[in-house]
Amino acid sequence: MVILPKDYKHTLDALQDEKLTIIAGGTDVMVKNRNWSGLIPRVEGNSINIFQLNELSYIREDESGLHIGAGTKLEELLNSPLIFEPLKAAVREMASPAIRHVGTIGGNVGNASPAGDTLPILYVYDTVIVLESVEGIREISIFEFITGPGKTTRKSNEIIKEIILKNIDYTGFYYEKVGGRRSDAISKLSFVGLYNADEKGTIKDVRIAFGAVYKTIVRNHELERQLLQSLNSEKSMEDIIDEYSQLIQPIDDQRSNANYRKNCSLSLLKSFIQMAGGN
């Protein structure tokens, strides 16, 4: 059975009553649960379809950051002047127009695929996931929210309400999605790097994330601190790159191999470091 909730409150009540599969745009659920054509997709248990809940579709900014309602469609992110360019860059390359018109940001987060294309960007923006249930609101950092491929700490009575991106300043931005072809492809790996330099060229902030090379997105604050120091002291980066190399533990699969994923990730890191003025 599919529940079509009247409104957001109805959704929370329904989720409280039973474990439901939440469906928004459907672009992931419908692929995962594919059945013989003509038959109903094999969605486990009952489901609730929140695609038409306008209450979850918004983009607004306040002092706590940029709030994006979970039901906001990917295409809407592209069209909004409030959305930061790095997120737009990822959305532009992640999917075809047909997918962007229905796929939602909440879906990409909730799906928690290591190859999820918005995720590396959300990681560098220290995104907070806002979950809600009839019991109340729970805010959790994306680092703690996603625990493995397809795994999150969302409880079955909770819904992803919105995500909050911290507004950060940057003067340099590097994004690369490496897929099997130039569009419409699942990432073999992806990389995002941001840095912020002052007028004197001193780097004040640097952030890096890798997608599809570990069971979750790879981002490490300690290494970023070391990298920041090195960038400002013209120290060699080799140790830091080695450390990242330890964190990047990709797999061989039908789309690429571990060797390429690892080496390419490191090349992108080096290329980014060079862009930031490092050695």
Added chain:
Amino acid sequence: MSRVEFILNEKKVEFEGDLNKRLLDVLRDDFGLFGSKEGCGEGECGACAILFNDEIVNSCLLPMANVVNQRVMTIEGFSTTKKYKAIEQSFMDHGAVQCGYCTPGMIIATESLLNKNAKPTEEEIKDGLAGNLCRCTGYNMIIDAIIAVSRREDDLW
């Protein structure tokens, strides 16, 4: 089982059944509209593309719940319009059709693109076609057809 309504090719219609059913199956099995094709069943090839509130969407990934009270236009509906006629002529003039299996989806992609961007550049056309696979043409003639139709003087879009 639910009974819901949606707008199919500008007519209000009813659907009764599981709301997780794919729009593609509803179009083909319940309404006998077979212009939307199944090429891959996972949103990669675009052969099943339809206009969903005027935008291209893969009907193979769209559960009926998403369609309730929304507007769906298939190639059958679109093919009665003036814009369609212009696209059709341009596809013919430029040799954009070979086996034809991807073609209705390509037409839908063209309309969706031109609705948003009446005079797209070649790069923008390629972006607009990124979710529609064609194995016959190598895309050049399709791109030429879209450039030509978007450069018409009657400003259809």
Added chain:
Amino acid sequence: MKDISISINKVDNISKISGKEAYVGDIKLPDMYHAKTFRANIIKGTIKKITYPNLPKDYYIVDASDIPGKNFVKIIFDDMPVFVENKVSYYGEPICLVIGKDKTEILKIMDGISVTYEEDTPEFEYKDAVIHYDFNKGDPKYKESDDLKLIEGTYDMGYQEHVYIEPQGMIGYFENNKVSMLGAMQCPYYIKNAVLSILGIEPEEEEKNSKVKVKQAPVGGAFGGKEEFPSLLACQLAVAVNKLKIPISLIYERTEDMEFSTKRHPATIELKTLVTKEGDIKQVMAKVSIDGGAYKGLSGVVLQRAMLAASGAYAFDNMIVTGDVFRTNTVPTGAFRGFGAPQMIFSVEMFIQHIAKTLSINPLKLRKKYLVKQGDTTSTSGTFRDTVIMPDMIKKAMDISNYESKTTKYEKLINAGNSVKGYSKDDVYRGVGMSWFLHGCGFTGSGEQKHIKAVVRLAKDANNQVTILIASVDMGQGIKTTMRKLVAHELEIPFEQVTLDDPDTDYVPDSGPTVASRTMMIVGGLVLEATKKLKKQWKDNEEQLIETNYKQPDYVKWDDETLIGDAYPAYSWGVNIVEVEVSKVTYQVNLVGTWSVYDIGKAIDERIIMGQCDGGLLQGIGYGMLEVMNHKDGKIQQKSVTDYIIPTAKDSAKMETHLMNNPFALGPYGAKGAGELTLIGGAPAVALAIENAIGKNVYKIPVTPEYIMELMNNE
């Protein structure tokens, strides 16, 4: 008279664009049943026991025990069963069809089937040679010496999947006492013969009292993938329809199609040459190994095509050519546009470049020195009889692409090395590559004369409407338009006065399969011959029937046993130039542009041919740089179009194409073969472009970023 090449609108344009064209998956017969294939889930072994669940009313299982004839798909060899009898030879081999009206019930029945297997150790290596050919040319007596250097190159290629956007599908039904098939196919008579064989009907019996008919539905792309494979679906359905007398549709899902339908043969081609240091090629040796999968299918003929192309667009005096089809416990490989030639032409084009590099001589000079001229002998000691205009074509392609200045510039760039430690995001290597190639038109050797024996008819009714009766299929290449154009043009009557329907074996004679780039040259040739006859005998408002039969040109001499002589009546030629950028950071390849020149004799419709040129080239380029398919323990890993990457519009590039006018005396209005030719040069051109860009020899396609990284790291 107007030039026949001037394009007209394709007849099926409007029905296709408007979505009205009904492909097999769109056809619903009254009371139609669905069928699904139940497959073995081991790779190799024996079925010890199979238990079917109790079937509800109106649900059926059809398996090997229901076959009236011999249990094999009649192709060339009698080796591939229609349903597994007890021996499983590849993962997913069909065991039975489950038939019924409700798909959920069918899936439930499939879940209820239990099979006990005894598993065997599968073979995946090139060990079990099942077909072998060899031939020599000239006097290959040379041995390595102080004066003669031995240069070797081994070239590898993986599977290529057709990815016709319409998956395989067939409907079987019983009508007028006939087992009837309607579906996506290239070869209605291959299917008819296979169905006759599985039903145990002798051809003579069928002649007297027809029991089988095959009708083609509009085909949503084929590329060879609907040559022999649909015979399997048809045989399975025929067994079911023969038993149950009900209409049944068997439509593949994409994943099923990608996992279990035929693909282009993976191959390893070892090339060797004995050459002086000045670049005098004394002798060339080629050893071809192709992976046929679990059954021989068409692999022997594919192997021949590959071997016959062993000298590419060049002529070498002395050659030793050997080849084997290896049986492995994998999905059977089969026909795919080019049919063995793409593998060989890739290898030869890379090899001649590698020879020149090894000897430090100019590759272009070496290639020009051995380029085929009219009167040269072919690899099989036949003769290139017709004018070869490759020098003009090469010049043209090089001029429009700026090939020479680009190669030199890019070579210098890469050879200058790079002292920079890291690269910025937009840093690229640039490269340009050029391939020269040919394709033998029509069936290899005496195939047309001995096996196909094409028959073509023209029927004129009392209203002077002329109907073309041929078994050729329009699968997008436009023959519904070009054949009618041919006849209308010759008779100087309006196009509308000529009819050509999708073939139905009840009405059309066996003009042969829609394969081997033979349709316009051979079938079209016969159609034109018939048209000329009709023109001569034309009687207004009278019914007339004209028949023509294929006759091999007298000059063609071929020996099937030794593979010596004229393998083809004519050759089409091509030059592709491809330019790429390779990211210095990720090694991703970006197609910049392509420039092509083709000699296909004469285009019967220029726009249609240009469509073939664009599409074929992008398939070839995809084969060369994008399309990875492999198996792991006998299971295909890329089972969806998400995982098997074919080019999108964004991966394509501007393609500039020129057609030469070089009419072939025996082709209709001078037309030769075109469909396959356009695919063949793509892979070597793009591989050579990447080689030019990165300064490393390429030995394998597709040249993926993963492979480029390997090459770059092997300093």
